[in-house]
Amino acid sequence: MNAHASVLPGYSHYQATRDAARVPLHLHEILGALSHAIDMTEGQPPGHSVRCCWIGMKIGTQLGLSEPQMADLYYTLLMKDLGCSSNAARICALYLADDITFKHDFKKIDGSLNAALQFVFQKTGLQSGLSERIRATLNILRNGGQISRELIETRCHQGADIAAKLRFSRDVQDGIRSLDEHWNGNGKPEGVAGRDISILSRIALVAQVVDVFFQDGGAQASCAEISGRSGTWFDPDVVQAFERCADDQSLWEGLITDTEPLIYALAPRLSAFAVDDDYLDDIAQGFADVIDAKSPFTADHSRRVTLYADMIAEQVGLSADHRRWIRRAALLHDIGKLAVSNQILDKPGRPSEEEWISIRAHPAHSEAILARVSAFRDIAPVAGAHHERLDGKGYPKGQTEATLPFEAMILATADVYDALSADRPYREAMSYDAAMGILNAELGAAHHPLFVQALANGLQLLAGPIMSELSAQDVGGGLATTNSSA
Numbered sequence: 001m002n003a004h005a006s007v008l009p010g011y012s013h014y015q016a017t018r019d020a021a022r023v024p025l026h027l028h029e030i031l032g033a034l035s036h037a038i039d040m041t042e043g044q045p046p047g048h049s050v051r052c053c054w055i056g057m058k059i060g061t062q063l064g065l066s067e068p069q070m071a072d073l074y075y076t077l078l079m080k081d082l083g084c085s086s087n088a089a090r091i092c093a094l095y096l097a098d099d100i101t102f103k104h105d106f107k108k109i110d111g112s113l114n115a116a117l118q119f120v121f122q123k124t125g126l127q128s129g130l131s132e133r134i135r136a137t138l139n140i141l142r143n144g145g146q147i148s149r150e151l152i153e154t155r156c157h158q159g160a161d162i163a164a165k166l167r168f169s170r171d172v173q174d175g176i177r178s179l180d181e182h183w184n185g186n187g188k189p190e191g192v193a194g195r196d197i198s199i200l201s202r203i204a205l206v207a208q209v210v211d212v213f214f215q216d217g218g219a220q221a222s223c224a225e226i227s228g229r230s231g232t233w234f235d236p237d238v239v240q241a242f243e244r245c246a247d248d249q250s251l252w253e254g255l256i257t258d259t260e261p262l263i264y265a266l267a268p269r270l271s272a273f274a275v276d277d278d279y280l281d282d283i284a285q286g287f288a289d290v291i292d293a294k295s296p297f298t299a300d301h302s303r304r305v306t307l308y309a310d311m312i313a314e315q316v317g318l319s320a321d322h323r324r325w326i327r328r329a330a331l332l333h334d335i336g337k338l339a340v341s342n343q344i345l346d347k348p349g350r351p352s353e354e355e356w357i358s359i360r361a362h363p364a365h366s367e368a369i370l371a372r373v374s375a376f377r378d379i380a381p382v383a384g385a386h387h388e389r390l391d392g393k394g395y396p397k398g399q400t401e402a403t404l405p406f407e408a409m410i411l412a413t414a415d416v417y418d419a420l421s422a423d424r425p426y427r428e429a430m431s432y433d434a435a436m437g438i439l440n441a442e443l444g445a446a447h448h449p450l451f452v453q454a455l456a457n458g459l460q461l462l463a464g465p466i467m468s469e470l471s472a473q474d475v476g477g478g479l480a481t482t483n484s485s486a
C-alpha cells in the first residue's frame with residue numbers, strides 16, 4: 001500500500017484484485033478477445049476475426065504451409081483489421097454515412113463498376129439533404145478510385161504499424177498491409193499482383209469473404225462467391241484449397257459454434273509468446289492507437305489521459321506497479337468508442353437523444369470488452385466507470401463516491417481535463433486556467449478535490465509559471481491538440 005493510502009477516498013480496485021491468483025497470460029487469448037472490439041468498428045457480427053482465423057488456418061493447412069508460416073498466418077488473420085478505425089472518420093465525411101454500417105455493406109460488393117455505382121447511390125448520404133447528397137455522390141464518382149485507394153492505404157498502413165508495435169514479424173505486418181490487394185493487380189493500395197502479394201494476405205482475403213457471405217447466405221452463397229472471384233480477386237490455388245476445406249463439414253460447424261476455443265486450441269503448437277508486463281503495456285498502447293485513430297477529434301486522447309492520470313497517481317504517492325496498472329486502464333478506457341459511429345462522435349453541435357444514448361453506452365462497452373480479456377479483466381470496472389461522478393449523476397451506472405474505486409475517480413478527472421483542454425467539433429481548446437476553473441467548480445460533485453489538486457500540482461511541476469499559456473498540445477509533449485467527447 002502507498003504512503004498516502006489513508007487519505008485516499010473510496011476503495012482501491014487495484015488492492016482488491018492484486019492478490020487474486022495471477023492467471024498465465026497467452027497472447028492468442030488476449031488478442032482473440034480484443035479482436036471483438038475490432039469487429040465492432042468493422043460493422044461485422046461479433047467474432048468475425050476469430051472466424052476468419054478458423055477458416056484461414058484450414059486453408060493454410062491444405063496448402064501445406066510451414067509451421068512458422070502458420071504461426072504468422074494465425075496472427076495475420078486475427079489482427080487483419082487492426083487499422084480499421086483509422087479510416088472511419090473519413091468514410092463518414094466522404095459518404096455522409098454511418099461508418100460501421102457502411103463498412104459492413106462494403107465488404108459484400110464484388111468490385112465491378114456496376115456494383116460500386118449501385119453501392120454509392122444506395123449508401124451515400126441517406127440521412128442528408130438532396131443537394132448535399134448529390135454533391136457527395138458526384139465527388140465520389142469523379143474521384144472514387146483515388147478516394148478508395150486512400151481509405152485502404154490509411155487502413156492498411158495503420159494496421160501494419162500497430163502490428164509492429166505489438167511485436168509481430170515483418171511477414172505479419174506485410175500480410176496486414178496487403179490485405180486488399182487482388183490476384184489480378186486491381187486491388188489496393190499498391191496494385192500488386194499474383195505471387196508478389198503475401199500468401200498470408202491472399203489467404204486472409206479469401207477467409208474474410210467466406211465469413212461475410214456465410215453470415216448472410218450460408219455455405220452455398222459463400223462457396224459461390226469464392227469460386228466466382230477466383231483469378232480476379234483470389235489466387236486460384238488458394239480458392240482450390242478452400243474448396244477442399246469446404247467439403248469438410250467441420251469447417252462450417254466451426255462457424256456456427258463458439259469458434260474461440262477452436263482457434264485457441266490451434267495456437268499453442270505454433271508459437272510461444274511470453275506475455276510479460278512490458279509486452280502487456282505494448283498491447284495496451286497498440287490498442288490505444290486503434291482507439292485514438294477512430295476520430296480526428298480523439299487523436300492522442302488516450303495517450304494524454306494516460307499522462308494526466310499518471311501525473312495524479314504520482315502526486316498522491318501510488319507505487320510504481322499501481323501506476324502502471326492505472327496507465328493501462330487509462331490507455332484502454334475508451335475502447336468502447338469503437339462501437340460508436342463517427343457520425344455521432346464527430347458531429348458538430350449537440351447530439352440527439354438517440355445519439356446521446358449511443359454515446360453514453362461506450363463506458364459499458366469498454367467494461368464488457370476488457371472483461372473478456374483475462375489480462376485486463378481487473379481494470380475493466382475502472383475503465384467502465386470513467387464517466388461516473390461522486391454525486392451519482394454520472395453514467396452508465398450512476399455510482400457514487402461510496403461505491404467508486406478511487407482509480408476511476410483519477411481517470412474521470414484526467415479524462416475531463418483533457419476533454420476541456422483540447423479542441424472539440426463545436427469549440428476550441430480551453431486554456432489551463434479555464435479548464436481548471438471548471439474542474440474546481442465541481443469539486444465534491446464530479447471530481448474529488450484531492451485528485452484535482454494533484455493534477456494541478458503535476459501540471460505546474462511540468463510547465464511551471466508558463467502553465468496558463470500552454471495548450472493540451474504542449475502539455476502532451478508535442479501530441480496533436482485534439483478533442484474528446486471524453
Ligand SMILES: [Fe+2]
Binds near residue numbers: 386486
Ligand atoms: Fe469516454
Ligand SMILES: [Fe+2]
Binds near residue numbers: 301305333484485486
Ligand atoms: Fe475519454
